[in-house]
Amino acid sequence: MRESTKMLLHYITGLGIVVAGGVHLFTVFLTGPYLQNLGFSGGGYSVIAIYRNVLLAATLELLLIFVDYHALNGIRVILIEFHQGTRWERGVSWVLAVTGILLLVYGTRTILIANALA
Amino acid sequence: MAEPLTSELKRALFGWFYPVKYSIERWAYALQRISGIAVTAYFLAHIVETGNVVGGLSVWSVPSTDLARDVWAATFHFLDNPLFDTGLVVIGFMLAYHTVNGIRLTLTEFGLLQGRPARPDFPYEPKSFTKSQRAIFWLSVLFAAATAVYALNVFFGV
Numbered sequence: 001m002r003e004s005t006k007m008l009l010h011y012i013t014g015l016g017i018v019v020a021g022g023v024h025l026f027t028v029f030l031t032g033p034y035l036q037n038l039g040f041s042g043g044g045y046s047v048i049a050i051y052r053n054v055l056l057a058a059t060l061e062l063l064l065i066f067v068d069y070h071a072l073n074g075i076r077v078i079l080i081e082f083h084q085g086t087r088w089e090r091g092v093s094w095v096l097a098v099t100g101i102l103l104l105v106y107g108t109r110t111i112l113i114a115n116a117l118a
Numbered sequence: 119m120a121e122p123l124t125s126e127l128k129r130a131l132f133g134w135f136y137p138v139k140y141s142i143e144r145w146a147y148a149l150q151r152i153s154g155i156a157v158t159a160y161f162l163a164h165i166v167e168t169g170n171v172v173g174g175l176s177v178w179s180v181p182s183t184d185l186a187r188d189v190w191a192a193t194f195h196f197l198d199n200p201l202f203d204t205g206l207v208v209i210g211f212m213l214a215y216h217t218v219n220g221i222r223l224t225l226t227e228f229g230l231l232q233g234r235p236a237r238p239d240f241p242y243e244p245k246s247f248t249k250s251q252r253a254i255f256w257l258s259v260l261f262a263a264a265t266a267v268y269a270l271n272v273f274f275g276v
Contacts, residue, residue: 011224018217034272038194040171040187047171047190064165071158078151082130083123106175107165113172116180 010073013066020063027056051114064107072100143247146255150219153212160209167193203273207266214265218258222251 028037031045041048050056079092134151137144166175170193173181225231226246233248 007227011227014220014224018221029272040190048186051171067161071154071161074154075158078155082127103162103165106169109178110165110169110172113177113180114186117172117186118180118183 006073010070010077013070013073016066017063017070020059020066023056023059024063048114048117051111051117054115057111057115061108061111064104064111068100068104068107072096141244141247142252142255143244146219146222149215150223153216156209156212157216160205160213167197200274206273207269210269211262211266215258215262218261219255222254222258225254226251 027045027050028034031037032043036043037045037047039046043049050060073096076092076096080089134148137148169175170189171186173186173189177186222231231248231250231254233245236245238245
């Protein structure tokens with residue numbers, strides 16, 4: 001992938017985070033008492049109520065994808081500004097790509113299982 | 119390229135965390151990086167934390183709801199203390215700053231608010247950092263401070 005494509009994706013995911021992250025923060029902080037919303041169940045916006053709502057769970061999955069890319073690409077940009085060289089840049093990209101995929105798998109597992117909890 | 123990697127890293131890091139004597143644009147850059155790293159660290163912890171909603175790292179099929187509820191209650195109990203709450207106030211500040219300053223950077227990436235090229239004159243303030251960009255930068259600092267105050271109120275009831 002060209003560097004310009006990676007950076008375009010960086011800006012697109014950044015704007016996506018503003019929207020999806022806005023929804024996420026709204027449901028946690030602005031829909032009722034914070035402690036109630038972080039309770040496992042009880043109330044319309046408790047942890048498990050959010051995951052069971054397909055639309056909100058899908059928003060969380062989107063947020064996960066956006067933040068995963070944006071954060072790790074950001075770290076990549078910082079690291080290749082520290083030091084340049086083909087080996088360094090390739091190594092950094094590979095390590096971060098694997099990290100990103102592992103985080104995505106683990107986060108998606110949480111969302112899918114929490115959505116299916118009885 | 120003769121410089122060893124560690125001293126290169128040290129120099130780069132020092133350049134970020136010590137933007138004193140540079141223009142305000144450099145401060146915006148340093149803060150954007152620091153806040154980006156801070157929020158990334160929070161993101162990693164948050165993925166692990168929310169993984170406990172379904173019972174933690176070893177759970178890869180749908181567990182009993184009781185197990186999930188107990189693990190989440192224990193996790194929340196562990197995290198619910200002034201140390202982590204203070205951390206969240208800092209993360210709130212960083213996230214708010216990174217968001218608004220990031221919008222400024224997105225606008226400049228697509229050529230907006232760039233200003234016209236001009237002759238460099240004393241005191242050599244960066245012409246690219248236009249008045250409207252300065253306004254957005256200060257707005258991001260203001261928004262970050264407001265978020266920190268809001269977070270203080272939520273977590274400590276100040």
